[in-house]
Amino acid sequence: MNVLIIGGGGREHALAWALLRSPRKPGVFVAPGNAGTGPVATNLDLASTRAEDVLPLVEEHGIELVIIGPEQPLVDGLADRLREEDILVFGPGRDAARIEGSKAFSKAFMDRHDIPTAKYRTFRRSDEDELRAYAASKGAPLVLKASGLAAGKGAIVCMSRREIEEALDELLDGERFGAASDEIVVEQFMEGEEASLFVVSDGTSWVILPTAQDHKRIGDDDTGPNTGGMGAYAPAPIMTPDMLTLATEQIVVPTLRGLAHEGMPYNGVLYVGLMITDDGPRVVEYNCRFGDPEAQAILPLISSDPLELFLAAAEERLGEIDVKVSDMASACVVIASEGYPGSYRKGLPIKGLQMASQLPNTLVFHAGTVQDGPVVRTAGGRVLAVSAQARGLQGALARAYTGISLINFEGACHRTDIGKKGLLHSMSGQKG
Secondary structure, eight states: OEEEEEEOSHHHHHHHHHHHTSTTOOEEEEEEOOTTTTTTSEEOOOSOSSHHHHHHHHHHTTOOEEEEOSHHHHHTTHHHHHHHTTOEEESOOHHHHHHHHOHHHHHHHHHHTTOOBOOEEEEEGGGHHHHHHHHHHHOSSEEEEESSOOTTOOEEEEOSHHHHHHHHHHHHHOTTTGGGGSEEEEEEOOOSEEEEEEEEEESSOEEEOOOBEEOOEEETTTEEEEOSOSEEEESOTTSOHHHHHHHIIIIIHHHHHHHHHTTOOOEEEEEEEEEEETTEEEEEEEESSOOTTHHHHHGGGBOSOHHHHHHHHHTTOGGGSOOOBOSSEEEEEEEEOTTTTSOOOOOOBOBOHHHHHTSTTEEEEESSEEEETTEEEEOSSEEEEEEEEESSHHHHHHHHHHHHHHOBOTTOBOOSOTTHHHHHHHHTTOOO
């Protein structure tokens, strides 16, 4: 069976790695891929993720299943167009993908289906005076969000009136976020700890994968600007069995039922960003795809056939299969370019990749990399992620950081505190 993965980041490298573990020995193609996917799969040039560019690749290479990694092609309706050509797809259609593509839509959806989330109001950019007056009346702390896609960086937590004003200036000028901030969501600040819940659905049946916790800020102790994610670990100890049951009953079930009731049954992976508050789990946001870098931590924990999981979802027979998950812990640490999430240099040679990848239970997933003859060079802000598994979180983190210590390029940077909160929970007796 030939499978095409759309995307070129660390998430897509992790998906390719997972598929290649399948006993069905699929042919794996990645478009466009990166320097990590090239040696293990077949990278394909892809001019854009429009259907007219994807469909010729599907026909030429006899693709039987397409897995869409990033959110943009899902929001643009690529899955719908492929399904019109009777091609199996893992990923939601355009309508369902609006749960990530429009925060305004997702918040209204949660209201309609009594799904717990922060109180909010939505404004058009043209309603600047009303927006500023409302935000000022609420005061800090407050969360301001660009409604559209913003590469995971569209939410701004404001802890003072000055930060509210600065965030509004940034959202309203349209330079950083573009059309994503044509609508702006003003949210109540929620106290608690974040966690990520991943559900694979075929529109009727669903399976919950290991929970995770991401680290969005660039600096240790959650300081500095938001990024696409600087590391993750799984499972998240804060998601105790009781908390997972509560989140399933109050959030997962009404979300999937609500989408189906509104004529957009969900097929793919639903990523629910949660805030664990004193009053229980609350939705921070939905995403319509695997998180990055959460995928690099979660996918190694799927011990049954990953291809069968994605294929069963695409064929709407998820209820017929048994998905097995390892009881090990997994940790993932991202190496980024100096200057990220702002401007950064590209083309820097990377050393130590082979040594790190030979460590036991350790995987090096490429993101912003390119192959230049025998040399792998940097080509993005988030360059690599080292993922490791062990019997406990402490061991998984130790292995991941050992791998990090072996890899180097000029200006390489990473957080040193990935998993700190998880370790604290584990030591306090909370078990995931």
